[in-house]
Amino acid sequence: MKIELKLNGKDVAWDCAPHEFLTEALRRHGLLGTKRGCESGDCGACSVLLDGEEVPSCLVLAAQAAGHEVTTIEGLGDFAGPHPLQKAFVDHTAIQCGFCTPGMVIAAKALLDVEPRPSEHAVRECLAGHPCRCTGYVKPIQAVLAVAATNAGGEAR
Amino acid sequence: MNKPILGAPDGEAWDTGAGSLGEVDRYTAVGKSPERVDALKLALGKGTYADDVALEGMLHLKLLWSPHAHARIVSIDTREAEKEPGVRCILHHGNVARIPYTTAGQGHPEPSPYDTFIFDKKVRFVGDRVACVAADSPEAAARAVAKLRVVYEVLPAVLDPQQALLPGAPVIHDEPEATGLPGFDKARNIAAAMDVDHGDVEAAFARAELVLERAYSVPYQAHCALEPHSAVTWLDEDDRLVVRVATQVPFHSRRILARILEVPVQRIRVVKPRIGGGFGGKQEILLEDLPALVTLRTRRPARLVLTRAEEIVSSRLRHPQLLRWKSGVMKDGRLVAQELEVLANTGAYGAHALTVQTCTAGKTLPLYRAEAYRFRMKTVYTNLPVAGAFRGYGGPQGFVALESHMDELAGMLGMDPIEFRRRNVVGPGDENALAQALGEGKEGPPQRFRSCAMQECIDRGMAAIDWARRPTLPRTGTVRRGMGMSCLMHGSGIPGVDMGSARVKLNEDGSFNLHVGATDIGTGSDTILSQIAAETLAVPVGKIVIYSSDTDHTPFDTGAYASSTTYITGVSVKKACEGARRQLEDAAAEMWRHRGDACDRAALFVKDGAVCRPDGERLSYADICLSTFYTHDQHQIMDHGSHMSFECPPPFAAHFAEVEVDTETGGVKVLKYVAATDCGVAIHPKSCEGQTEGGCVQAMGYALSEDLTFDAAGRTLTDGFRHYKQFSSLDLPEFQTILVPSFEPSGPYGAKSVSEIPADGPGPTLLNAIADAIGIRIRELPITPEKVRRAWLAKQAEEARS
Ligand code: FES
Ligand code: FES
Numbered sequence: 001m002k003i004e005l006k007l008n009g010k011d012v013a014w015d016c017a018p019h020e021f022l023t024e025a026l027r028r029h030g031l032l033g034t035k036r037g038c039e040s041g042d043c044g045a046c047s048v049l050l051d052g053e054e055v056p057s058c059l060v061l062a063a064q065a066a067g068h069e070v071t072t073i074e075g076l077g078d079f080a081g082p083h084p085l086q087k088a089f090v091d092h093t094a095i096q097c098g099f100c101t102p103g104m105v106i107a108a109k110a111l112l113d114v115e116p117r118p119s120e121h122a123v124r125e126c127l128a129g130h131p132c133r134c135t136g137y138v139k140p141i142q143a144v145l146a147v148a149a150t151n152a153g154g155e156a157r
Numbered sequence: 158m159n160k161p162i163l164g165a166p167d168g169e170a171w172d173t174g175a176g177s178l179g180e181v182d183r184y185t186a187v188g189k190s191p192e193r194v195d196a197l198k199l200a201l202g203k204g205t206y207a208d209d210v211a212l213e214g215m216l217h218l219k220l221l222w223s224p225h226a227h228a229r230i231v232s233i234d235t236r237e238a239e240k241e242p243g244v245r246c247i248l249h250h251g252n253v254a255r256i257p258y259t260t261a262g263q264g265h266p267e268p269s270p271y272d273t274f275i276f277d278k279k280v281r282f283v284g285d286r287v288a289c290v291a292a293d294s295p296e297a298a299a300r301a302v303a304k305l306r307v308v309y310e311v312l313p314a315v316l317d318p319q320q321a322l323l324p325g326a327p328v329i330h331d332e333p334e335a336t337g338l339p340g341f342d343k344a345r346n347i348a349a350a351m352d353v354d355h356g357d358v359e360a361a362f363a364r365a366e367l368v369l370e371r372a373y374s375v376p377y378q379a380h381c382a383l384e385p386h387s388a389v390t391w392l393d394e395d396d397r398l399v400v401r402v403a404t405q406v407p408f409h410s411r412r413i414l415a416r417i418l419e420v421p422v423q424r425i426r427v428v429k430p431r432i433g434g435g436f437g438g439k440q441e442i443l444l445e446d447l448p449a450l451v452t453l454r455t456r457r458p459a460r461l462v463l464t465r466a467e468e469i470v471s472s473r474l475r476h477p478q479l480l481r482w483k484s485g486v487m488k489d490g491r492l493v494a495q496e497l498e499v500l501a502n503t504g505a506y507g508a509h510a511l512t513v514q515t516c517t518a519g520k521t522l523p524l525y526r527a528e529a530y531r532f533r534m535k536t537v538y539t540n541l542p543v544a545g546a547f548r549g550y551g552g553p554q555g556f557v558a559l560e561s562h563m564d565e566l567a568g569m570l571g572m573d574p575i576e577f578r579r580r581n582v583v584g585p586g587d588e589n590a591l592a593q594a595l596g597e598g599k600e601g602p603p604q605r606f607r608s609c610a611m612q613e614c615i616d617r618g619m620a621a622i623d624w625a626r627r628p629t630l631p632r633t634g635t636v637r638r639g640m641g642m643s644c645l646m647h648g649s650g651i652p653g654v655d656m657g658s659a660r661v662k663l664n665e666d667g668s669f670n671l672h673v674g675a676t677d678i679g680t681g682s683d684t685i686l687s688q689i690a691a692e693t694l695a696v697p698v699g700k701i702v703i704y705s706s707d708t709d710h711t712p713f714d715t716g717a718y719a720s721s722t723t724y725i726t727g728v729s730v731k732k733a734c735e736g737a738r739r740q741l742e743d744a745a746a747e748m749w750r751h752r753g754d755a756c757d758r759a760a761l762f763v764k765d766g767a768v769c770r771p772d773g774e775r776l777s778y779a780d781i782c783l784s785t786f787y788t789h790d791q792h793q794i795m796d797h798g799s800h801m802s803f804e805c806p807p808p809f810a811a812h813f814a815e816v817e818v819d820t821e822t823g824g825v826k827v828l829k830y831v832a833a834t835d836c837g838v839a840i841h842p843k844s845c846e847g848q849t850e851g852g853c854v855q856a857m858g859y860a861l862s863e864d865l866t867f868d869a870a871g872r873t874l875t876d877g878f879r880h881y882k883q884f885s886s887l888d889l890p891e892f893q894t895i896l897v898p899s900f901e902p903s904g905p906y907g908a909k910s911v912s913e914i915p916a917d918g919p920g921p922t923l924l925n926a927i928a929d930a931i932g933i934r935i936r937e938l939p940i941t942p943e944k945v946r947r948a949w950l951a952k953q954a955e956e957a958r959s
Contacts (some may be wrong), residue, residue, distance in 0.1 A: 031777055033202020035433075037383045038465040038662045042878035072203035086200035090192055093843035096851060097679025098199030099383040099433030105200065120441050127886040128173030131878060133381050133434050135885040138894075139843075 365485025384433020
């Protein structure tokens with residue numbers, strides 16, 4: 001089936017099988033930043049933004065994204081202009097193996113978009129669905145809080 | 158023994174015993190925390206992991222796993238499966254070579270039993286390999302797997318390691334081909350065994366004024382690396398087999414694949430791309446043999462990626478152990494005798510069966526001085542999932558026993574637990590009493606501790622957690638608090654075994670390519686090795702272009718395990734860069750001579766990317782390279798270095814925790830955790846912190862929440878993230894990492910290892926804190942609320958009776 005969606009700000013039209021999950025469709029189209037850690041909705045490695053909300057793309061059918069806006073890690077920034085969250089993860093040594101990083105950054109963006117100055121507890125809650133076996137969460141939490149600290153009250157990034 | 162160690166493979170004198178903490182201030186790249194060389198690409202989602210390639214015509218593999226804990230395969234009927242559209246190849250014991258090997262990714266010869274076949278006529282646990290289908294799509298492969306008809310003769314199974322040792326127990330490895338090191342006894346289900354006595358153990362116990370003996374039990378733990386085991390294979394344009402695999406050990410993978418696939422080493426290229434975490438789980442030749450075989454048979458690219466459930470059930474786990482610790486002590490608090498007995502469960506196959514358990518002893522027993530030591534160990538087969546290497550490699554198990562025991566001994570003596578430890582713990586100059594007896598499947602080199610800041614780790618940790626508050630914590634009411642601590646040591650590489658090498662070459666913009674066989678699996682080693690190169694060559698880290706690792710293009714390295722990369726490969730990088738530096742100085746001297754401006758070669762030095770003279774003249778590396786490439790004295794400035802160490806300097810650490818125990822629910826909450834670590838000079842302090850935080854949080858899960866459970870038939874019940882509970886960001890306590898500097902003369906720029914020691918601490922530290930809070934000594938992990946609550950009720954009942 002043919003589906004049309006807005007992907008990272010651009011209109012795309014894809015051929016997808018009706019049972020294909022969004023993770024697979026994205027990866028098949030070269031968007032490899034979206035990872036597969038469990039394919040059961042339990043790790044957040046595959047998180048993307050669907051109309052601005054964080055969803056595990058392994059549980060969303062590609063067809064369900066038709067007519068909606070999808071943002072992946074590739075849509076946030078690039079080498080020339082990384083997103084402040086991507087920069088903060090780098091600056092705080094919050095990345096070890098990096099497999100969880102795209103999902104965490106997406107989750108943090110979803111949070112900061114609605115709550116630009118979250119409490120530490122809110123940040124911990126936002127990352128709770130993102131098991132990271134490497135970092136112990138200390139530095140990822142610091143990274144998100146550092147970006148939040150630069151947000152002027154109410155100004156979302 | 159401050160004599161130089163001359164055993165480096167290239168015969169170069171390396172460790173001159175020189176160097177001290179004083180020189181660290183002069184370092185320009187080491188001891189700083191520059192941006193990690195791979196961080197930005199990973200943050201952007203660009204990291205290319207093993208499964209991030211899709212090749213034309215690639216086949217997808219799915220496995221059929223054993224539904225039985227123990228069975229003989231009577232027949233496999235593949236006819237229906239073959240009819241499934243898109244099926245290209247089906248592999249099973251009837252059509253692959255039968256060559257015994259071990260999946261353990263260790264040096265040659267591996268000290269693990271050869272008890273594994275690509276496919277066998279027998280299955281030995283629920284989740285063992287039965288057959289494999291390669292098809293055009295994963296769906297077609299899965300459909301075909303469902304159509305395989307296998308007839309099993311179900312055999313009696315044994316799930317308990319103690320029962321596995323009983324006469325008449327089912328024999329799990331009854332195949333004639335299986336072999337192992339001395340102690341291996343397949344008829345009795347023994348994968349490995351070892352008995353060591355050091356000193357007169359009987360006499361020491363006889364002299365002891367008090368003797369304490371206790372039993373402890375520690376469970377399986379799943380690695381849960383977020384990236385599952387993945388491999389993609391293909392034939393390149395020269396018809397060579399390329400294996401792109403998520404591995405910690407590319408060179409071991411190549412060597413073992415060559416043997417079991419019966420393909421010469423020179424026909425195989427193993428590529429380690431970006432790795433999504435390993436923790437020992439990828440120190441294993443776990444799955445790449447199957448896509449490789451499919452590629453060899455079909456000539457098509459092939460891909461195998463495990464699902465999360467397959468990862469938990471059918472990859473590798475931490476060895477469960479039953480430990481018995483016995484100590485003899487004098488009333489003044491002097492330890493005189495230490496005895497440890499370990500019964501370990503390796504599951505159906507013996508990967509790392511010997512060495513994990515010898516490390517249980519090797520990291521723990523020598524931490525405290527005693528007159529005599531005894532170690533008794535058996536690792537047994539059962540019909541449960543397979544254990545292997547896991548960060549800490551026996552240490553987390555052993556320290557649960559040792560450091561619980563030290564607290565109990567102190568209590569028995571009426572001594573402060575910290576004072577008791579301080580009295581007995583080793584220090585600089587002490588000998589590692591068991592280093593020789595506990596070598597890697599053979600006698601090890603003797604060891605003496607040189608750098609050791611254990612006492613300072615204790616001081617700094619006590620101050621950070623404010624240990625003086627301990628007596629004032631609330632210990633009445635429903636919710637009680639307590640504090641606990643533990644002392645730890647680990648190792649840096651496998652002495653006399655681990656070898657790493659590096660190659661460096663100069664480019665005409667003054668940058669360098671650095672090629673290492675070492676595998677960065679998320680540890681940061683690419684950055685750390687780049688810093689060592691930058692320091693040695695006097696350039697910014699950004700001038701180093703590192704590449705790791707590819708058996709065609711990078712020199713040999715044993716791999717990312719045994720806390721060896723910084724300590725071993727780091728020195729090989731330093732040697733290679735020192736050689737390149739000498740060549741730069743030679744070339745500069747020749748350039749000046751050629752220009753009629755001869756200089757004193759011996760007075761030259763390097764600084765800020767240039768060779769400098771005392772009179773202020775300088776030649777930049779870029780100019781030197783341009784000249785040596787194109788104009789005069791033409792040659793490539795490049796060098797290589799290899800390193801192996803007969804020493805294994807331990808990092809030391811003291812861990813502290815404050816916990817809250819709810820006596821009504823049995824719930825334990827970690828409020829604060831402090832890890833003070835002496836890892837020598839921290840090359841990249843932020844990464845050392847990250848290793849500590851990550852290692853501790855992983856081990857807090859091991860201590861409190863991670864519970865791998867099985868039904869009576871041996872099926873794993875907790876085979877997903879939902880039921881197998883790791884620590885999350887919400888469980889993380891207030892965490893403080895303290896890096897206590899020391900200078901290790903045998904390490905690169907004074908460094909020792911840091912990656913595994915954090916995993917050793919949380920088990921005993923939390924057990925001790927819980928005992929402090931509620932007066933109950935639990936001797937078993939995981940410390941689930943049920944266990945705490947039950948122990949609490951038992952204590953209440955006991956108090957009511959008396
Ligand atoms: S892969 Fe989607 S949540 Fe884990
Ligand atoms: S950095 Fe490896 S899982 Fe988070």
